Amino acid sequence: MNRHKLLNSRRLSVAGFSFLFTYILSFQFEGQVLYSLLDMHGADADTYILVAIIAHFAGLFTCGLFIKSQAAAKNMMLAGMGLCLAATLPFFFAPSSLWLGGLIISGYFSGCSVAVWGFFLKAFTPENRRIKSCADVLIYSNLLMIGVNVVAVNRSTFIGLSLAILCLVIGMAFIWMLPADQENEQNKTSKNKTYGSIKNPIILLCLFVFIITINSGLMYQVINPAFDHLTGLVSWYWAVPYIVALAIMRNLPMKEAKHSKILYIGMAMIIGAFISFMLLKRNTTDYLIVDTLMLGACGIFDLFWWSILGEMLDYSDNPAQIFGIGLSANVFGVLCGGVLGMAVTSIGLSGAEVTVIALTVVCVTLVMLPPLNRQLVLLLKSHVYLAVYDNMSQSQQTDIVRQIKTLDPLTVREQEVLQLILSGKSNREIAEALFISESTVKTHTRNIFSKYDVGSRSELISTLLKNQRVNDT
């Protein structure tokens, strides 16, 4: 019965968030509806778009500071979507200061509403199925967005705007039906129990997301303008490869979907998109090839980091903060990528030169992804292993340290430091516990790494606790 209830809650939360995200994608965040409206009235698109993106970033980044519970998250989502609805109404009328104000309000509160969904993703989707919930949300919202875009471009912009608002209303209805205070057993036990600092993994993930998105932003700026003449096709086909890639990734076995070779496929597709763009012409078939490679890669990358972000929610008591910060890195990347793209395209170089510069930037940044991913995976594994270690008895904990052979025996002091590392303590906490300086702890830690022949704390934890984890499972 409980499982059935949880499944229903998951579906409701996915549906509610998908409709909210459709509104954001089709209108508020560089959506086709917003572009059509600005174009129709001859307004300065850059200012409006920039303001909306910055407000959205602020909403994502700050929401976790004041939303701390699931009940508050539900209220925030409902209120935020209501405010977005009210702030969108002025767009049915002629441009005025209400447009700018409306974009600031809708940008900020849509950011908050997105961030707080982290609570529902954590509560209603089991850890190993979060990649599927994230894929569902991205697939449904992009499908709905295509529908809204097609109507806005081919029928009427105002009908498109009405549909975007309708999405908000439907989304609110789904969110309203969600249970407010349901916390599953997993959450209850994990509450107030974090293993080591979440700061490092989140910084790494943000860097990872930023690099991926900066490339996407750069590609849009360089590639999209070349196919402006194919408006009809672009309005519906643009996101199709993205959705197909998400659907494939969603249905891959769990291990495959998280495997780093997926990253290499994505990288090859992005580079392929650029090379095709340089070699091919600008007709329909060429667009289909370039867009399929480019957006397919975006789909792979997006689901890759969304799923990591979903996993990270378990390591914090405030999922809104983690989810919001992770997604704000995405928005920041879009902003920087756009600026970089504009800078590259506006210096008066030929199309081929611009493409080569963009390709170089993309290649250089993409090279950073595999090591970043490796480090991120290690840090996340450390959290999992530390949780396992924490549940062991004292004798089991001692056995683990003894079982693994070292290049040289640890001193008594090093053993003490190692036990505290395995308890998830930071260098400062270890220093306080042993009444020694932090630089002494760092030196002992370096020596321990050397004796276990590892390069980092996360690698050490993985090496020591990997076998135990396998035995337990």
Next chain:
Amino acid sequence: MKLIRKRRNGYVLMLAVSICLAVWLGATFMIEAVFAFGAISLISLLLLVRQNRLLYDATLIWDNRIIAVPSALISMPGSQEKKDNDEIVVSTFGILIGSEIYRWGLDGVHGVRLHTVHINKGQMYLTFGDTAHTMRVELLHGITQKQAVLDAAQKLFRETGVTADITGW
């Protein structure tokens, strides 16, 4: 350690002065002088970095001291040198003799390691080194009580993993 800190401060001062002079002379277009002071700045910076690392190691040794002694005799293959200083300490990570540092246990299994410790009534002998070089230090420990020697040996074992060989007590 005081001397290392004093030297470090001297290099900071030299760096600041040479940068200021280079900027000032640059503003008056005295290119040759700018190059000269630029070079001095660069050298000061390198010396400062080196001295900072020394100070870091010295602080580490000082913070983890196990025993303080009044006199040391350093033996290397082919040479011997006596050192008297009011600031000689044996620590988890080496020996500090005034401004001189003999490090061990700072670079993991492949760096310099403490190999043996021998303590008798008046002296303490420490052998340390890596695969290429070995050094021996003789210290006048000045300890008169057996319990104090045992405590020092126990602390040494706890921190470095080396069991001291105690004789003559």
